Amino acid sequence: MNDAAFIRLALRLAQRGYDTASPNPMVGAVLVKGGKIIGRGWHRQAGGPHAEIAALRDAQRRGHAPRGATLYVTLEPCCTHGRTPPCTEAIMAAGIKKVVVGATDPNPQHAGKGFKILRRAGIQVVHGVLRDECAILNEAFNHWIVHRTPFVTVKAAMTLDGKIATAGGESKWITGEKARAHGMKLRRGSDAILVGVNTILADDPSLTARLVQSSQSTVHGPRLRRIVLDSRARTPLTAKVVTDKFGKLTTIVVGKGAPKRRVAALAQRVNVLIAPLKKSASGRRPAAIDLRWLLKNLGAENLTNLLVEGGGEVNASFLLGGDAQRVAFFYAPKILGGRDAKKAMAGEGVKSLAEVLTLRDVAWRRLGEDLLLTARVD
Numbered sequence: 001m002n003d004a005a006f007i008r009l010a011l012r013l014a015q016r017g018y019d020t021a022s023p024n025p026m027v028g029a030v031l032v033k034g035g036k037i038i039g040r041g042w043h044r045q046a047g048g049p050h051a052e053i054a055a056l057r058d059a060q061r062r063g064h065a066p067r068g069a070t071l072y073v074t075l076e077p078c079c080t081h082g083r084t085p086p087c088t089e090a091i092m093a094a095g096i097k098k099v100v101v102g103a104t105d106p107n108p109q110h111a112g113k114g115f116k117i118l119r120r121a122g123i124q125v126v127h128g129v130l131r132d133e134c135a136i137l138n139e140a141f142n143h144w145i146v147h148r149t150p151f152v153t154v155k156a157a158m159t160l161d162g163k164i165a166t167a168g169g170e171s172k173w174i175t176g177e178k179a180r181a182h183g184m185k186l187r188r189g190s191d192a193i194l195v196g197v198n199t200i201l202a203d204d205p206s207l208t209a210r211l212v213q214s215s216q217s218t219v220h221g222p223r224l225r226r227i228v229l230d231s232r233a234r235t236p237l238t239a240k241v242v243t244d245k246f247g248k249l250t251t252i253v254v255g256k257g258a259p260k261r262r263v264a265a266l267a268q269r270v271n272v273l274i275a276p277l278k279k280s281a282s283g284r285r286p287a288a289i290d291l292r293w294l295l296k297n298l299g300a301e302n303l304t305n306l307l308v309e310g311g312g313e314v315n316a317s318f319l320l321g322g323d324a325q326r327v328a329f330f331y332a333p334k335i336l337g338g339r340d341a342k343k344a345m346a347g348e349g350v351k352s353l354a355e356v357l358t359l360r361d362v363a364w365r366r367l368g369e370d371l372l373l374t375a376r377v378d
Contacts, residue, residue: 003100006030006037006072007130010102013042013051014074014137019188019209020045022223023302025138029055029073031066038064052077052087056094067095074134076105076127079114088117101127102134106142140305143325149299150306152323154315155186156344157330164311167340169202175332178368184209186328190307192225192298196314197234206240207309224249225303229289229314231255231277233262242269253289273297280348291323316347319357319377327359329373 001009013028021027021043029051031039039062041054049057052073059066077087077099091099099118104127105111115125135142140151157175158164165171173180187193187209199205207226226241226249233254235242241250250270254263255277266272275294277287298306308318318324329344350356359375366372 001035003072003126003129006032007074007100007102007134009037009040010051010072010074011130011133011137013040016042017044022046022191023141023144023304025075025141027051027073027075029071031055031059031064031069031071033064033066033069038062038069039066047083050078050084050087051075053084053090056090068097069094070098070100071096072100074102074137076101076103076111077114077118078105078110079117080110088114091118092121092123096123098124098126100129101125102130103138104128104131106135106138107145139325144299144304147299149295150191150303151325152295152306152308152318153186153190153326153328154308154310154318154324155183155328155330156309156315157183157332158344159332159334159336161335161337162344163336163338163341164344165202165342166336167338167342169342171203171342174334175330175370176368179330179332179370179372182367182372183328183330186307187224190224190305191303192227192305193307193309194227194229194314195308196310197228197230197232198311198313199309200228200230200235200239200241204236204240206244208246226250227298227306228252229310231258231287231289233258233266235266237265237269242266253294255287255289285348288317291317291321295323312343312346316345316349319345320347320350324377326377327373327375330367331371331373333369 010028010030014026017026024043024046027043027050029041030037039055039059041051041058043051052071056066071091077091079086079088105114115127118125143151156164157179159174193207195207209224228235228241230252231254235252247270251273252266252270253273253275256274263272276290278290279287308314358378360378362375364371364373
């Protein structure tokens with residue numbers, strides 16, 4: 001096996017932290033000595049051992065001495081004190097002779113410092129192996145660490161003509177089981193799911209993610225936060241997101257002018273965040289929650305990955321307002337039609353084709369009879 005093969009194995013290990021590592025990045029590590037793997041590890045959860053430490057402990061548990069070994073890790077080893085000591089110190093203390101790394105630390109204040117520390121200690125460092133794959137694995141964390149706002153993915157399930165529900169609001173189920181299962185996976189990999197109040201009023205969803213128990217990792221209960229944009233505090237006190245046992249994970253975002261009695265009643269059961277409102281560009285629509293303000297607040301709360309599952313208005317506000325980084329659009333082989341049917345994208349739209357929203361890095365995937373389009377937003 002060459003360097004790329006070992007880093008690819010480390011990537012597979014890193015993915016085991018998909019629904020537990022946040023707000024830390026997913027990282028995997030493999031320890032190799034004499035051409036044989038003597039230790040493996042991945043970062044399971046914030047506050048726990050980093051991947052490098054887990055691999056070193058795994059080797060020792062198996063009776064292998066790490067001195068003289070090569071460490072393969074998907075992300076530059078940390079060199080600062082946080083919740084845990086620097087990994088660079090542990091690597092040097094263990095007598096590792098070579099470190100092969102995928103991606104560089106995305107934090108501009110730390111990028112490359114770990115490499116310098118290891119090289120000064122006489123350790124050979126190779127970096128950039130499968131760099132792009134390692135960076136994409138943590139695109140949400142990388143965005144958050146640089147911008148301090150969550151990475152936003154807009155998710156929608158629609159017919160081929162772009163409809164998410166009938167005029168009467170019926171939407172279950174447009175897509176099939178495989179597509180819905182993948183949508184649930186997207187939820188599990190997110191820190192929070194966001195919808196507009198109209199979704200609550202029409203569907204009364206639970207907005208939860210079914211937990212998957214694994215022999216490799218332990219999920220310590222639900223962590224998915226639920227955020228509702230509700231400028232006028234119209235969320236019913238009987239809504240599932242208000243009354244179920246996960247109420248502490250629900251945040252209703254209201255405008256400063258929302259009725260005080262409604263706000264107070266909601267605040268007794270869930271978290272309420274009072275946000276400033278922002279007027280629409282044309283002035284033809286009512287003022288709405290200031291999304292930039294909201295995203296900064298969520299980022300400050302260590303929320304790195306936000307999944308937007310709103311209706312057409314909410315989707316458009318994020319995408320056309322420049323506040324989304326990725327789309328995940330599920331298309332069912334169905335045609336709904338109807339000028340009053342609910343669209344996946346509404347809003348005021350653009351005035352000309354020169355202003356059209358362009359997607360890049362487009363990828364299509366088949367899920368049963370449905371298609372999934374994922375892409376980055378320019």
